[in-house]
Amino acid sequence: MADQRRPQRPAGKGRPASGGKSSVRASGKSASFDKPRSDKPRSDKPRSDKPRGAAGGQRPNRKGDWRKPVEKQTTRSAEQAAYDGPDLPAEVTGRELDRAVAAQLKGLPEKLAARVGRHLAAAGLLIDEDPETAYQHTLAARARAPRLAVVREATGEAAYAAGHYAEALAELRAAKRMNGATAYLPIMADCHRALGKPQEALKLAKSPSVVNFAPEAKAEMTIVEAGARRDLGQLDAALRTLELAPLSSKSRSSWVVRLRYAYADTLEAAGRDQEALAWFHRTHAIDSEQLTDADARAEALETRLG
Known part of the structure; x- marks a missing residue:
């Protein structure tokens, strides 16, 4: 039977089980978060202005700067690609979002809020037809605003639609911890x-x-x-x-x-x-x-x- 072949998707195509609007189109409750200083990814380790020398596995370039080993540069490039996310359609401005979602983004710096909003809006447009790309858009939004419950909710919902169930569960748990919502x-x-x-x-x-x-x-x-x-x-x-x-x-x-x-x-x-x-x-x-x-x-x- 159909029920045995695949898990039931409680709310159908891209819709939340609560019966409310999709988090990429609507909102949950606001969550407290630290405001990022910029829209660039930050390393977990403090950066030093002093080169570590050859013993640290680095070498100077022609200008005398010190760079990470090639293998680390490759990893960073992959991380940067995920951070950038899929190309944003020119017609997606972020104004497509529900006002309640847009309100939660206002705590971010203006340019950062605009970028996150565009990724969420793109995800909302794609979640039915191309859930995997929608998921990638929400990952890009999460990379920039991981402490916003509405972003984590959207990421969980898109992961669920794309069949990434472990990731969906983790994201929705995070959203629930942030805003206490039970709709998930x-x-x-x-x-x-x-x-x-x-x-x-x-x-x-x-x-x-x-x-x-x-x-x-x-x-x-x-x-x-x-x-x-x-x-x-x-x-x-x-x-x-x-x-x-x-x-x-x-x-x-x-x-x-x-x-x-x-x-x-x-x-x-x-x-x-x-x-x-x-x-x-x-x-x-x-x-x-x-x-x-x-x-x-x-x-x-x-x-x-x-």
């Missing part, structure tokens, strides 16, 4: 699933804050929780988890579509084909945006059942 929990739980740790996903699904989630976020966590139960071979428990959700809601929102689809898929996995067929039809009936392949799944089941 469904995506974090799904990252645990993708990393082969369904038990960790279940721990997050039982977090006290989930009770107060908005309906869409709660539905996404339910889908991830049911998926984790399936990962453990607990089909009956997965079905019970989904049956506690508002499957029969009259809403035609995407979260209801996804809940019904997950339920139908799990019913089929459990060998309850007639019930699965009915729920695939009920999913297709409200799936006006064609978020799922419920119609194709129903057709396949009908053919098999004769």
Whole structure:
């Protein structure tokens, strides 16, 4: 089944599990941070004005300056390439960002804020069609403003969209430490699933804050929780988890579509084909945006059942 072949992406294409706007388009809470002095990368080690001489593995150039060994220059070049990030489209100005995100960037020096904003805006434009490049844009933003929660959130979201689940988990944990937000929990739980740790996903699904989630976020966590139960071979428990959700809601929102689809898929996995067929039809009936392949799944089941 689809649920078993790959981890569920709680919020669909590039959207946060909270049901809010993407962090590359919107915001979390502001975080405190130290203002960088410039938009250039800084070394962790203090620089000395005095050359270390040949014993230090350096040699002077024609002007008498001292340079790092060639192998270190190569490493620095790779780091610089990551810092620079992908080329920024000329039409991306940073003004595309949600005002709440732009407000969080105002604590940075003007030129630095503009560069970070452009990388975040580019990521927002690309996250659906080219998530890997979107991720590289967020890495460039993170290199310049690593202490902004909204930047770490955007990096985690883009990493998740690109399939870099360990990196996504680390970034969203960092964002959560900075701003205390719990909206990331469904995506974090799904990252645990993708990393082969369904038990960790279940721990997050039982977090006290989930009770107060908005309906869409709660539905996404339910889908991830049911998926984790399936990962453990607990089909009956997965079905019970989904049956506690508002499957029969009259809403035609995407979260209801996804809940019904997950339920139908799990019913089929459990060998309850007639019930699965009915729920695939009920999913297709409200799936006006064609978020799922419920119609194709129903057709396949009908053919098999004769």
